[in-house]
Amino acid sequence: MNKEGMRLTSSVPWQESLSTGTEAVQDEVIRWYQETPEGKGYVPTMIWGTLQTEAYATVILGQVVDFLGVPNDVPAGVAKRMRRQQVLYDGEHHYAVVLGEQALYTNIGGPEVMREQLDRILRDIDLPSLTLGIIPATARVNMLPVHAFNMHGEQVHVELVSSGVDITDPGELALYRKAFDRLSEAALYGDKAKELLRKALAFWTDSSSG
Known part of the structure; x- marks a missing residue:
């Protein structure tokens, strides 16, 4: 990679950005969403953060705190994650999101949490602000199989195990847009997406009663 490209990609270790807990990073995410009226996200194995229920987000952020050993402010971080979801209802934003079917089955918090989460997606899937x-x-x-990523304006954000990476190099951005288009072409939308959600909901309902 050339020197210009190096300057246009930044990586910050999670233990640095989360040194005071999860709330500060959620504040930064809120700012991204408020400043960019349109965004795209690809999440193959879990639920996109802006569609997470409070219970689901509590498990996720609790795992972050436990794994990285950062200050435990999970309730504050979850509250901010819920606040950022206001962009789905303000009539000023739109997000194109692609999930992998695996995201509906990755066990985050057990059957009750998963049922609530899938119910929430079924409730919001027809929002004008969302193309899911x-x-x-x-x-x-x-x-080719690829990691999760989010695009906001002229920036791509990628979350690695050890750090968060922000990419603004135009050539790299073009590749992410191309990747998102190809992933979108393979996705199901509307009633067909709802069928996959209801199938997963039935699975978690059976799991809780078994």
């Missing part, structure tokens, strides 16, 4: 696609587990995708 789900890639079936057996779908043929014209794209």
Whole structure:
């Protein structure tokens, strides 16, 4: 990579950015969302943060705190994550999001948490602010397996195990847009996406009664 490209990609270790807890990072995410009226996200194995329920987000941020050993301010971080979801209802934003079907089955918090989470997605999937696609587990995708990423304006944010990476290099941004288009082409939308959600909801309902 050339020197210009190096300057346009920044990486910050999580233990640095979360040194005071999870709330400060959530404040930064709120700022991104408020400043960019349109965004895109690809999340193959978990639920996109801006659609997470309070219970689901509590488990996720609790795992972050436990794994990284950062200050435990999970309730404050969750409150801010819930606050950022206001962009789905203000009539000023739009987000195109693609989930992998696996995201509906990754066990975050157990059957009750998962049922509540899937109910929430079914409730919000028709919001004007949201275009939600789900890639079936057996779908043929014209794209090599790839990590999760979010695009806001002229920036891509990638979350690694050890750090968060922000990419603004134009050439790299073009590749992420191309990747998102290919992933979107493999996704199901509307009633077909709802069928996948209801199938997963039935699974978690059966799991809790078994």
